[in-house]
Amino acid sequence: MYDMTVIWEWVEIAARWTHVITAIAWIGSSFYFIALDLGLRKAPDLPVGAHGEEWQVHGGGFYHIRKYLVAPAAMPEHLTWFKWESYATWLSGFTMLVLVYYLGSEFYLIDPAVMDLAPWQAIGISLGSLAFGWLAYDTICKSRFGDDNTRLMLLLYVILVAMSWGYTQVFSGRAALLHLGAFTATIMSANVFLIIMPNQRIVVADLKAGRAPDPKYGKIAKQRSTHNNYLTLPVLFLMLSNHYPLVFATEYNWIIASLVFLMGVTIRHYFNTKHARKGNPNWTWAATVILFIIVAWLSSVPMMRQEAALTPAAQRFADAAGFDQVTQIVQGRCSMCHAAEPGWEGLMWAPKGVHLETPDQIAHEARRIYLQSGVTHAMPPANLSFMEEQERAAIVAWYRSVSG
Numbered sequence: 001m002y003d004m005t006v007i008w009e010w011v012e013i014a015a016r017w018t019h020v021i022t023a024i025a026w027i028g029s030s031f032y033f034i035a036l037d038l039g040l041r042k043a044p045d046l047p048v049g050a051h052g053e054e055w056q057v058h059g060g061g062f063y064h065i066r067k068y069l070v071a072p073a074a075m076p077e078h079l080t081w082f083k084w085e086s087y088a089t090w091l092s093g094f095t096m097l098v099l100v101y102y103l104g105s106e107f108y109l110i111d112p113a114v115m116d117l118a119p120w121q122a123i124g125i126s127l128g129s130l131a132f133g134w135l136a137y138d139t140i141c142k143s144r145f146g147d148d149n150t151r152l153m154l155l156l157y158v159i160l161v162a163m164s165w166g167y168t169q170v171f172s173g174r175a176a177l178l179h180l181g182a183f184t185a186t187i188m189s190a191n192v193f194l195i196i197m198p199n200q201r202i203v204v205a206d207l208k209a210g211r212a213p214d215p216k217y218g219k220i221a222k223q224r225s226t227h228n229n230y231l232t233l234p235v236l237f238l239m240l241s242n243h244y245p246l247v248f249a250t251e252y253n254w255i256i257a258s259l260v261f262l263m264g265v266t267i268r269h270y271f272n273t274k275h276a277r278k279g280n281p282n283w284t285w286a287a288t289v290i291l292f293i294i295v296a297w298l299s300s301v302p303m304m305r306q307e308a309a310l311t312p313a314a315q316r317f318a319d320a321a322g323f324d325q326v327t328q329i330v331q332g333r334c335s336m337c338h339a340a341e342p343g344w345e346g347l348m349w350a351p352k353g354v355h356l357e358t359p360d361q362i363a364h365e366a367r368r369i370y371l372q373s374g375v376t377h378a379m380p381p382a383n384l385s386f387m388e389e390q391e392r393a394a395i396v397a398w399y400r401s402v403s404g
Contacts, residue, residue, distance in 0.1 A: 005367065005403055006375055012099050019092035026085035027232055033082075034229045037222075038276035040067055049073060070215045075207040083197050090189035093239075097182060101126070101175055106311040107367065111172035125170055126179060133163070133183045134190045141223070149223060153230070160184065160261055164254040173248035174241075180257050181238030184231050191224040229272070233264035245353025246299040256295050263291045310360055318363035322398035327359050329394060330369060333385040370399035 040052025051069035055062060101109045105119040109126070117125070136159065146152045163183055167176035199217035206213040237260045241247040247256055270284040310318060317323065336343040338356035354368065355361045362369065372379035373387060374395035380387055 003375070003400075005370060005399070008099070008103075009371060012096070015092055015095045015099060019089065019096055022085055022088035022092055023236075026089045027236075029082050029085055030225070030228060030232065034225070034272065035275040036065065037067065038272055047072075070218055071203050071207055071213045075204065079204075081197075081200075083192060086189050086192040090185060093182065093185060097126070097178075101178065104367075106313040107364065109171055109175045110311065111175075112311065114168070114172065115170050117170070122171065129163070129167070129179065130183060130186045133159075134187055134194075137187050138190070138194070146223075149226070153227070156227070157261060161254075161258045164257040168254045173250070173253050177238050177241045177248045177253060177257055181235050181241075184235050184238070188228045188231055188235070191228055195224050196221040230265055230268050231261075233267055234261045237264075243352065245349070246296075249353050250299055250301060252298040252301060256298050259291050259295050259298075263288050263295075266291070310363060314360070314363040314366065316402050317366040317399070318359060320398055320402045322394060322401065323359070323363070325394050326369075326398045327362050329387070329391045330356050330362050330373075333380055333387045333391070334369075334373070336385070337380075366399055366402075369395060370403075374399060 036054055036056075039054050041054065043053050046053060046066065049068050049070065049072060051067045053064065053066045055064055057063070102119075102123050105122050109122045110117050110119065137156065140146055140155060141152065145155070160180070160183075164176075164180055167179050167183075170176070171179060199221045202217050203213040234257075238257065241257075247253065250256070266284040266288045270281055273279060273281050334356045337347055338350045338354050340350070340355060340357065342350055354365055356365060356369075369379075374392050377383060377392075
């Protein structure tokens, strides 16, 4: 008999691995081309239409690279496009969103203590917010307001702060920060799919037809690419945040997310300035450290401890046969670490923010307990609390009596 929980776990692993691989490819190429663009130099022998050149060394060889600000005089025979990295990153990320937060909405997306939503309502808000983000951003960029890039970036930051607060009023803390990352990543990927690539296709079509390409298409694409460059690091932080309760399990999580966007700007400003050979603005690192200290302080402010009502899914596990036995097992073998005040020496807070002190908490974490202690021996780590095989078997039997 197939264990669907284990199968879905492997589906999630495959999707997550794909997401990481494609994200590395996209971010790597994006950072490289921004650095290359900023490092271009004028040279007396540049061809007509060339904006600058750069000599680089890597892998035992030298590379001579030239950039045409609009387009070369004729269409090159070989042209490499950079697009699938972006598409695959968004598609694999959305797959993760569906697998973890939509299919597991009662556990990870909805927090009745924040807003008591039905799964379809929460998923609808999630999808609607992603669409809203792109439409609002794109409309502003195309308006006269978007002609000034500094002014545009400031307004975008205000929107991101508003969304940071808004998500925390609807979803669980974990889902709120993850959605803020998805909100921003959707804008970034849509920039590639709906703006940068179509503009590049127009330029290529003009070259093939023998027409002089309009410089505005390159200018627009450069603006969107610059936005993506500054948004990348905050998105990475937000995507990792769901593993760290100190980030999401605090009433100030939306402020933390807002400050993370500023840290992304300060870090990228340093590297972009350095690549442009305009000096070393070391003050940006001081600013980043100060912001990080503020974030760490905010995370240490007493966390939200309001006990949420059991979701229907958790209630089924609480009502299942064998739950009393499993509760005793988990409280005896796991709660010394997974507690509001851990009893294990050296632990200041529960690993991953998972609390297993009460029956309700145990029912809510049924899937994790099953996978970590029932199917595998990952928990307790090194079996420090000596969980016995019959106890693991009891956990498996309890979970499968509900999940099938």
